[in-house]
Amino acid sequence: MIGTFFVGKRLRKKQYLLQEGEVCRHLCFVADGLLRTYNVDEKGDEHMSVFGWEGWWISDFNSFLSLEPAVFNIDAIEDSSLLMISRADYEKLTLQVPIMDRYFRILFQNSLVTKERRLMSSITHTAAQKYIQLLGSNPEIIARIPQNMVASYLGIAPETLSRIKRNLASKR
C-alpha cells in the first residue's frame, strides 16, 4: 500500500525539519500545521522561499533529488504534523505505482505555474504592486503569516511593507 511508504512526524513551533548543509532526506506532506522554507544570507537576513500548510508538500527539492547539501532551512511556524517519504521510497513508489508519477507530474506542473507567476511578479512589479497582487492571489499567506516573513517572501524590507500597508489604508 501507498501508506507503507510514509512515516509520520510531529514538529513543535520553531523546530527545525531541515538545516542548511544537511542532506534533505525526505519529501514531506503537511497533514497539519504550517512550515517555511528559507535561506540565510551572509548578513544573517532570512529570505522566505516557500510556505507550506495543510495539503502541501515541502522539502528542499534540489537536495532531496540530488543528495547535495541543502541550501535551505525548513522549520515550523506552527505546531505541525507531517507524512514523510524517503528518497529511496520515492523512487520505489513512482516506479511501482505509475499513477504516482502522474500525481507528482501534475503537482510539479502546477507548482511550476505558481512559481512562474511569483517570479514574474517579482521582476515586473514595484513593492506595493507585489503586495497587492499577493493580497489577491494568496490572501491566506497575509492572514496567517507574520509580517516580517511576508515582507521577506516578497523580497522587500519589513519597514517598506509596513509603509505600503499604511498608504493603502489611507487611500480609503
Add this chain to the structure above:
Amino acid sequence: MIGTFFVGKRLRKKQYLLQEGEVCRHLCFVADGLLRTYNVDEKGDEHMSVFGWEGWWISDFNSFLSLEPAVFNIDAIEDSSLLMISRADYEKLTLQVPIMDRYFRILFQNSLVTKERRLMSSITHTAAQKYIQLLGSNPEIIARIPQNMVASYLGIAPETLSRIKRNLASKR
C-alpha cells in the same frame, strides 16, 4: 509510436509562436533555434520569462494546461524548428505511455528547482549580484541573447545592466 504525436514547425526570426490572449494549444520541443517567452505590461515594457533553445520545452504552461488565454507571448529570437504536441495528444501520450509521465515529472521537477533558484536570486540579491550569478550559472544566456532582453530577464533596466558591466570591467 511517440513520434506520431508530434508535428514539426519552423519559425522565422521575430515570428510569433503564441500571442497573449490566445489559448496555447501546444507544448513545443525546441529542436533547433532560440525562442523567448515574455509578457508586456501597461507601459508597453516587455518582461522575459523564459528562453528556450535546443533541447528545451517551451509553452505557456498555464494556458496549455488550463485552456485559459495566455498571459505570455512567445516568439523566435533566431530561426527555429520545433516539435509540437497538442493538449489532447499530451493527455493521450502520458496515459498510454506511463514513462512519459515519468519523463515530464522529472523535467518539471528540475524546472522547478531552476525556477526556485532564479526566484531566490531575484528577491535576495542586488542588480549586480544577480548579473554575476547569471554569469556563473547560465553564461549561455549572456553570450547568446541581446542585452536588453538579459536585463529584462533579470528584472533590471537595460541602462543599469550596461553600468554594471562597466563597473565590473573597470575592477580588473
Add this chain to the structure above:
DNA sequence: CGTCTCGTTGAGAGTTTTCAATGTAAGTGG
C-alpha cells in the same frame, strides 16, 4: 512588572529608474 518580539515611524543614505542625448553596429534599398 519586566522582557522579548514584532510592527511602526522618521530621516538620511544608497540604489535603481527614468529621460534625454549620443554612439555604434547591422540591415535595407537605391
Add this chain to the structure above:
DNA sequence: CCACTTACATTGAAAACTCTCAACGAGACG
C-alpha cells in the same frame, strides 16, 4: 557599394524608490 534607417548600447543627471538605522510603541508571556 554607399547612404539611410533602425535597433541596440552607453552615458549623464535628476527623480523615484527602497533600504538602513535608530527610536518608539504595542502585545505576548513568564
